[in-house]
Amino acid sequence: MASCISTQAVQAQELKGISYKPRIINTTDLGADPDDKQSMVRQFVSANAFDIEGLIVATGCWRKTQSNTKMLDTLLDAYAAAYPNLKVHAKGYPSPDYLRSISVMGQTGYGMGDVGTGKDSPGSDLIIASADRDDPRPLWVMGWGGMNTIAQAIWKVRETRSDEGLKKFLSKLRLFDILGQDDAGAWIAKNFPDVFYIRATGVYGWQPPKNGDYQRNDIQSHGSLGAVYPDTQWATEGDSPAFMHVYPNGLNNPEQIGQGGWGGRFDPIKKAGIRSMSEVAKIEKDAETKYDPYYMYGNTEEGAEAIKRYKGYDNDFAARMDWSITSKYDDANHHPVAVLNGDRTRKVLHMTASVGDKVELNAEGSTDPDGNTISYKWSFYDEPSSYDGSVSILNDTSIKASIEIPENSKGKNIHIILETYDNGSPNLYAYRRMIINVNP
Ligand SMILES: [Ca+2]
Ligand SMILES: [Ca+2]
Structure with a gap:
């Protein structure tokens, strides 16, 4: 265990410099593709590497209404059961009670139809409070579904603050949108062209085989969190690249999006016309074209190959799942x-x-x-x-x-x-x- 202490000393040293953990809020359309549950399990076993400031249940084109946080609560119960083991293996895991305290409802309705007067939600309020916190680090807000809870937060700040106040608020945000799953992303990008906005479309192709041996034997078989990691229905963990982009593994500075890392690589010049999933235009034909042109950061041409070039992210998850089922440090790899x-x-x-x-x-x-x-x-x-x-x-x-x-x-x-x-x-x-x- 002596060498374990030296690792912790290194982490403490890092923390004395710049605070290394990324601040992150995840918004999720839990209950649409079951892969949000998968990504949440990976997020939970990796939770010590992040300062998670919010977990927000939101909507998107595949789940246009939400009414409660029940699915998230079930996942949090699984985390609570694994927490005593996890914290043996690394410092910094948030307590289950803390995670529960930042788990809230976002917008309950779909897209820009649920943004505006009287539409504030606990999630949009939480995003504002987080961005207002006196912390020099940027705030990464991830869209695993639609972006309208984030849009509501921005809308509210625009309504209630000076131009300068709005500018300050926006400067804290780093938005990471998986695929585009409502019309709110285009609205944000159009109306607030200075906001840091990534829309990732190269989110498939890095995953291990669907419902294969790895998924069954290294993840799902592992304790309380494995038990709530569902089988893949459409794709596996399409939302994980959002937080994998900021995972502090030494590979990249997430602010320098052209560097590339576990979440992909992005062109540092914004582009017009990065469209949402086709479902969004099926819901409303001109949902995004009415905001043309709007500019976002998008993937470089390697797409998911920019993720796939690294080995390590599968084993990282597998080892963390091992941590979740043993209270003995020596029984798992670090x-x-x-x-x-x-x-x-x-x-x-x-x-x-x-x-x-x-x-x-x-x-x-x-x-x-x-x-x-x-x-x-x-x-x-x-x-x-x-x-x-x-x-x-x-x-x-x-x-x-x-x-x-x-x-x-x-x-x-x-x-x-x-x-x-x-x-x-x-x-x-x-x-x-x-x-x-x-x-x-
Ligand atoms: Ca999702
Ligand atoms: Ca080791």
């Missing part, structure tokens, strides 16, 4: 800590170099709380790099690697990913990224 050039945080690092330089990259000091052996893999991540050529990495599976900065890379940047993984069961990963800015 993540390694990846150190990059002496830096023990999980921040993306930057350095400058010149053409012809030999840059040394070093993962010495990386540790595993279980005493597992760690493996290393260094790779050039082409897509987010402004340098387009090839980069050869010497000793790319060693603890120390080196790169010769290519001749034609002047003024460009080169993203290098460090993947560390242990030999525990299942293998767990920790990532780091070095962005090398090449002098002009």
Whole structure:
């Protein structure tokens, strides 16, 4: 257990710097595709990695009305049963009572028809209160269904505050919309063009086989939370990329959406015409076209391939499900800590170099709380790099690697990913990224 304490010391050190946990509110159309329940289970076993400030039951094109939080309450009961085990394995799991206190109803009706005077909901009030909190971190608000609870919060602030007050409120928000599932997203993007708005459409294709061995044996068989992880009906966990984008695993800075991570990779230039699921236009033909043009951040052309390039997210979930069923620390695997050039945080690092330089990259000091052996893999991540050529990495599976900065890379940047993984069961990963800015 001595090495476990050192991991905690590292986490404490991180927290002394910038507070590392992302602040997050999830809005969910629970009761439509059962995959929201699946994603909520993954969110719960990962809850120590986030500051979850709200869980909001909302509507969307696949569930146009909601009346209560019963389904969410059932999932919270399952979390409460697993909580005593989970907290043995990592610090920072929120208490079930805390999660219950931030679990509320959002809009009960569909789309912009349920936004406006007299339409405030506990969910829209919670979003406003959260954004108003004196906290320098941005507030990520995720739409696993429609976006109208978020729209109501913005509508209310516009009605009741000065332009400056509205601007301040909007500047705190980071909106992440899965697929577009009502007309509220287009309304937000049209009326508040400065708001940070991602609409993710590349959310399928990274998942393990539908209702396959992994799902049955590594997830559903595992205790109270496994029991509430339903079979896949249409797709598996289509909403998980929302919080996976901000999962602090060292891979990306979620504010820099072009970097790419477990939630996908996004074009840092907003585009017009990113449409919702076709159901939205079936409900109302000009539901979104009437707001044309509206601009949002969308996936880069790799789509879900930007997620699929990483191993690790399946095993991460599986290990956390293991945590949920054992009160013995030694009976489950825990993540390694990846150190990059002496830096023990999980921040993306930057350095400058010149053409012809030999840059040394070093993962010495990386540790595993279980005493597992760690493996290393260094790779050039082409897509987010402004340098387009090839980069050869010497000793790319060693603890120390080196790169010769290519001749034609002047003024460009080169993203290098460090993947560390242990030999525990299942293998767990920790990532780091070095962005090398090449002098002009
Ligand atoms: Ca959903
Ligand atoms: Ca381990």
